Amino acid sequence: MRILRRAFFARPTEVVAKELLGKVVVRTFEGAPSRRARIVEVEAYLGPRDLASHARRGPTPRAAIMFGPPGHLYVYLIYGMYHCMNFVTEPDGEAGAVLIRAAEPLSGSDETDPRALSGPGKLCRALGITRVDKGLDLTSPSSGLFVAEDGSPAPPLARSPRIGVDYAGAWKDRPLRFFVPGHPSVSGNRALRIVTPARAVKQVST
DNA sequence: CAGCGGATGTGCT
DNA sequence: GCACATCCGCTGG
Numbered sequence: 525m526r527i528l529r530r531a532f533f534a535r536p537t538e539v540v541a542k543e544l545l546g547k548v549v550v551r552t553f554e555g556a557p558s559r560r561a562r563i564v565e566v567e568a569y570l571g572p573r574d575l576a577s578h579a580r581r582g583p584t585p586r587a588a589i590m591f592g593p594p595g596h597l598y599v600y601l602i603y604g605m606y607h608c609m610n611f612v613t614e615p616d617g618e619a620g621a622v623l624i625r626a627a628e629p630l631s632g633s634d635e636t637d638p639r640a641l642s643g644p645g646k647l648c649r650a651l652g653i654t655r656v657d658k659g660l661d662l663t664s665p666s667s668g669l670f671v672a673e674d675g676s677p678a679p680p681l682a683r684s685p686r687i688g689v690d691y692a693g694a695w696k697d698r699p700l701r702f703f704v705p706g707h708p709s710v711s712g713n714r715a716l717r718i719v720t721p722a723r724a725v726k727q728v729s730t
Numbered sequence: 731c732a733g734c735g736g737a738t739g740t741g742c743t
Numbered sequence: 744g745c746a747c748a749t750c751c752g753c754t755g756g
Contacts (some may be wrong), residue, residue, distance in 0.1 A: 577748090600741095600748085686748070
């Protein structure tokens with residue numbers, strides 16, 4: 525496994541988002557086994573012009589980290605009970621971040637349910653990510669969270685509008701969500717997953 | 731199984 | 744005071 529360096533994140537947010545699909549998130553703990561998960565769904569959030577992005581109001585106390593150096597973790601609380609984790613992108617001084625929405629469990633616990641990490645809130649809960657982790661350096665393995673590539677081929681990629689940003693005017697329709705089509709760990713219901721024209725495979729029902 | 735609404739607290743108006 | 748980059752349990756068909 526090769527840890528992603530800062531140069532990986534210091535690029536256009538949309539490019540980073542696409543290339544994060546298939547990469548492995550590694551969460552380490554003191555005195556407990558680490559947890560690994562393969563990213564299968566992300567969303568790109570751009571700078572101040574993106575009306576769906578927390579950067580739209582400029583570097584407020586909450587979102588200032590999006591304007592800082594790339595390769596750091598942006599975490600926020602949503603609906604009072606869930607956390608969302610983002611990787612900061614773009615060069616220092618430019619805002620951008622990639623929301624990690626879903627991942628496939630690889631190891632670290634008895635967790636084998638492919639839907640255990642199928643959503644941004646569930647993912648943070650399973651990996652133990654909260655606001656105290658906001659700002660940690662993803663390129664430093666000792667900080668508790670990093671991203672790696674393991675040599676597996678790039679997975680198939682589909683795109684769609686982002687989830688839950690209907691307030692964002694014309695930006696709500698921009699196809700800035702990227703996911704592995706048909707993967708069982710992708711979030712949302714069946715209808716959401718059939719965004720691609722690819723023929724829907726009949727679901728196995730009991 | 732699809733659809734709806736409650737939980738819960740922070741940030742911005 | 745309300746909106747919010749969510750999730751899950753309850754309802755009805």
